[in-house]
Amino acid sequence: MRIGDMFTCCDETSGSQLEPVLELQEKSGELAALLQLLHHPPSPPLELPRDNKFDPVVYDPASIIPLPLLKPLLSTLADKYSLEEEIVDVLKVHLLAHAPAHSLEVYGFASLHGMEWEVSGASQYVLPMASYRFEEVKVIPTVAAYHNLVRLQDFRVKALRDLLLGEELFPHGYGKCQSHWEMSNEKWDRQRKALIGRIESATDVAGEMDALTDTFQDCKMCHKACTAAVEMLAYKCRRLPRRLDQLPNLY
Template sequence: MTVSWTTFQCNNSDFRVRLIPDGTEYPVSRLALQRSEVFRDMFACCDTANQETSSGSEGGEEDVLELHEKSGDLAALLRLLHDPPAPPSELPRTGKFDPIAHDPATIIPLPLLLSVLFVLADKYAVEEAIGSVLRQHLLAHAPTHALEVYGFASWHGMDWEASAASQYVLPLASYRFEEVKLIPNVAAYHKLVRLQDFRVKALRDLLLGEEIFPHSYGECSSQGRKTMDSWDRQRKALMGRIECGESSSETSL
């Protein structure tokens, strides 16, 4: 089911957030807002101040928080705090060696993640549980937007996500200059080159060391030598076709 991040409604509100540019008010839950460290600290300070100066004010302004945000961004922030997203759903695998794939309908769109949700999560210090799920959605885009995910993760210190996304990046020479500019700096570029080189060498070493008859198990006396020679030719040919970002099905003979 598609979630609208531009609208927000709270049915159990006990607080209000007012948009400064146009005065629009959103009924919200104080408990939900405290998933943000910024709001949590604000409530702690204000509640302490109210206890020290309890004058029995009857005005309604004490339960209103004014924020200067775009309307769509504020709605996205409130939805993020009140109804945190679930991780993307994995699709069933047809084989045990198939890579993990996610249901596209359950993945938060990449532009929304990069330009809105991660920005808000950082600005309002959203709790780690929500940040972790956002990173899962980011990584779910890696198979189709590998370089963009790698660049964003590298720039924002998400080392694990950057490393995981790098496995989907094609050889860098295959990208246009405008695409390579998604890599934020020389250090991230160099790390990606080293990761790709390491993976290619590891796969080639693994393939070269794989015997068709390990410890002579299953070797046929009449066809054994012919089979081993055939396997040796095929694995050497396959070694030359191993490149970064390719799946096993793409490199199979």
């Protein structure tokens, strides 16, 4: 039943002298938002340019429907008033647009309402779970939803460590500096060993290693090798799974 069908309950032929009245339980703000949706269906939020295809999509904050208005529309009103699928799909895009700034809230809300695509989309922005207070974690509705985040973050930490340990300054001797290669290798190895124990799921491993590049300014070959190693590390890290739907099936 569409929202317009609701008003057929106000039967003008009933013989009553009273004005027909339809009682609604929604708050005035929610009804105003609902009517606005019906009369002026929303457009998707404005997508901002990305530096490369591996970066997550980011939207213009000014074009996003505020989360306090959006959540009741998606949680109850969309189903209760049978909003058209096209409108609901746009609302879900607005929900996901909030994920970078409100990752745990969006993840919990989407998990509660069975929005699998939005769950995966929000999962990439969730900070390491240990960084949240107990009260914040309560927005995650089920143990399974919590466990899925732990799985994703555990996979990323292990994968980032493996990539870092496997990246050499002079791979297979390529670009090897005969004068400084031993000293440069030691600096590279010392830097990554210092980093390895601090890696979290959102750590920019390549960015951390890039701090070493300036220490090779006195040698063009070592500087070039370090720059290439950092760029290769960044490329490999960008290709790692960031979302739940990208996790290997057996993990």
